[in-house]
Amino acid sequence: MKRMAGERLILALDVEPPEKALGLARRLAPYVGTFKIGPALVLAGGPAFLDTIKALGKALFLDLKLYDIPETVARTTRQAAASGADFLTIHVAGGARMIGAAREAAGDRVKLLGVTVLTSFNQDELEREWRMEEPIADRVVFWAKLATESGAHGVVCSPLELPWIREMLGPKILTVVPGIRPGGGAGDDQRRTLPAKDAIRLGADFLVVGRPIVAADSPEAAAEAFGREIAEGGG
Numbered sequence: 427m428k429r430m431a432g433e434r435l436i437l438a439l440d441v442e443p444p445e446k447a448l449g450l451a452r453r454l455a456p457y458v459g460t461f462k463i464g465p466a467l468v469l470a471g472g473p474a475f476l477d478t479i480k481a482l483g484k485a486l487f488l489d490l491k492l493y494d495i496p497e498t499v500a501r502t503t504r505q506a507a508a509s510g511a512d513f514l515t516i517h518v519a520g521g522a523r524m525i526g527a528a529r530e531a532a533g534d535r536v537k538l539l540g541v542t543v544l545t546s547f548n549q550d551e552l553e554r555e556w557r558m559e560e561p562i563a564d565r566v567v568f569w570a571k572l573a574t575e576s577g578a579h580g581v582v583c584s585p586l587e588l589p590w591i592r593e594m595l596g597p598k599i600l601t602v603v604p605g606i607r608p609g610g611g612a613g614d615d616q617r618r619t620l621p622a623k624d625a626i627r628l629g630a631d632f633l634v635v636g637r638p639i640v641a642a643d644s645p646e647a648a649a650e651a652f653g654r655e656i657a658e659g660g661g
């Protein structure tokens with residue numbers, strides 16, 4: 427069966443108010459497989475907004491990046507599952523018990539994705555602010571292993587860590603990859619980036635793209651171009 431070019435493209439619907447986000451979602455539905463919604467839009471639009479997005483027939487990704495004690499995360503995860511979410515993010519830093527509690531609450535109704543090290547961090551900041559001495563890739567691989575062994579279905583990582591994840595953890599681990607910028611390098615607040623084609627070649631399963639599409643002169647043309655790049659990268 428032929429796959430739609432944009433099936434592996436996750437659109438970060440990072441715009442408010444909800445009416446504007448919905449207008450954009452309607453225009454871009456033909457080009458993407460999933461709509462990703464963060465806390466700002468969940469708060470602005472509420473459950474009714476999530477239902478409207480779901481009705482567009484695409485997967486729904488709630489990017490809540492949960493990080494709390496296990497019981498609290500489990501309760502939020504249950505609500506996310508009830509809202510019809512297909513993907514939900516939790517921070518791997520929350521630990522194995524937290525991830526396990528979330529998985530128990532989610533079952534297989536929601537794909538739980540463990541956020542490793544945010545793509546907005548670079549090595550210098552982590553040395554200063556986390557006192558992290560190891561290379562970022564080591565931490566990301568360690569956390570990806572911890573996340574999946576604790577019950578997460580997959581991980582969120584930058585494109586730069588994909589080679590290490592694939593080498594150390596194999597082809598099966600589900601990878602969802604933000605930090606996609608046409609020229610690579612730092613863009614907006616992102617620090618660890620690569621172009622879409624390279625991320626796919628390095629083994630990304632899904633790409634998350636926000637501003638390069640939503641802030642483009644023609645979001646449709648930008649989304650279509652990302653779909654083409656994914657296909658060229660082997661997607």
Ligand code: C5P
Nearest residue numbers: 438543544545582604605634635636637
């Ligand atoms: O606009 P841009 O393409 O940078 O959007 C990336 C999206 O991916 C944002 O919604 C951001 O919250 C999310 N994200 C990220 N880095 C992570 C996890 C999620 O940039 N590690």
